[in-house]
Amino acid sequence: MEPKRLNKFISDTGFCSRREADRLIEEGRVTVNGKEPEAGIKVTPKDKVRIDDQLLSVRDEAPVYLVLNKPSGLSATADMEVRDNVVRAINHPASLLPVGKLDREDEGVLFLSNDSDFVRKLTKMDTRLEKELIVTVNKPISSDFIAKLSESCASFEEGTPKKAVINKEATTRFRIVLEPGMNHTLKKTCEALGYKVTFMQRVRVNNITLTKLQKGHWRTLTSQEIEALKQISSSKAVTAPAKSKQDYKGNTSGLNRAATEKGAYQKPGKLGGATETAGAGKRIGKSRPATAGSGKGTRGGAKGPTGRGGAAGKPGASRGGSKPAAGGRGAAPKRSSKR
Structure with a gap:
């Protein structure tokens, strides 16, 4: 090294x-x-x-890049002093670090890797990632709230104001697409408008979705997905011109037009052609040793015919230090609070 x-x-x-x-x-x-x-x-x-x-010691290990469908109740941290953290739950042989933030009670797409440069750069470029989220709030959603939230999340990059696409799906639930450069502090923005977010699921980040990835399962990212994320992490953020909300003269009727263009988001594509060799559908829990350089290290259990684990088992206790268990699929740990 x-x-x-x-x-x-x-x-x-x-x-x-x-x-x-x-x-x-x-x-x-x-x-x-x-x-x-x-x-x-x-x-x-x-x-x-x-x-x-x-x-301290650094292990010389092959790069690993994973996507997890994070269940509620897991903390998106590598800090082993925090109970029920995602790294311990996955129990992968590699020294994984989560990319970005996803609150303990939130669910959905979460990247993990042992490539510290990749993790650091992509976390820093978080607002350059397009995200699609399903959000539940504490009271009925009004058209005024949708209009104001769409404008509050608007992007002013390159001098062209663009509102966030929001679709109401139920009385208290909506779907929102946050494009690169938009305001991604969604919970704080909702609170400023008088609404409290009670549940949030991140169903897509760029072209990476939860398709065929059950809650509590993970898979290895494909080479194309890794390369696309690395290009974003290495790019320079576009500096938006200083504009205030008063400068924005957009028409809220444009939301309806934008909603009709949302077909690509309602029917997300497949997970980049994920297959058994990409670690599709591994469940957080027990592990087996990784093959150096293969990127197929699993703490999700031995593969069956479909690339998923077998009988249920308990989640691993540590990162890389646990004894490899017999092939199996571990259940997601129960919800608990920080210690």
Whole structure:
């Protein structure tokens, strides 16, 4: 392994993010070979890096890129001090990190990878990802609320204002498409308009949907999906011109026209041609060893004829440190709160 900057080395162990690693270094809690590190130091696996006397190590493992249909009750974090986190539930041999944020009570598309650069860059470019969400609120939805929410999420990139597409699906439920550059803080925006979000499901991110991916199951991303996400993570964000809501002269009647163009969102495409070799439909739970370089490491259980696990089992207890279990499909952990 080539020498790495100390903060990246710490991040690659899954201990914390680079920013948090920088803070720990500044606080004097990190040592390299028993000494306080110099600024800009680079380390290798041969060096002994400790945080508060805890020895860290980076495993030389093949890159892994997964998509999980996250169930409610799991925390989207790699922090092992947090109960019922997604990394522990998947119990994958790789040192996975979740991409972006998805609240414990929310469900849907969540990416995970052991490629720390990919995770960091894609998390930073979160608003460059197009997302489709189904949202339930605490009271009946009015046409005024839909119009105001659509405008509040509008994008002003390249000087062309564009509202979010919103379709009312039930008395208290709506579907919304947030395109790149739009306001993605949906819960706060709803609260500002007098509505509280009681449930949220992220059904699509770009062209990656929950099609054929049951709740609590995961699969390996295809090479085309990985490449598309890497292009987004490496791109530069477009700086939107400074505009206020008063500058927006859009007609709310345009929402109806936009809704008629929404067919592609109502019938999302297949998951990039996912097959058994892509790890389709693995259930969070038990594991079996990964084959180096294959990208098919499973903690979702041994594959059956359909690429899914067999009998039910308990979720794994740790990331990479658990003993490989016999093939099986583990049940999603029960909902609980942070410790």
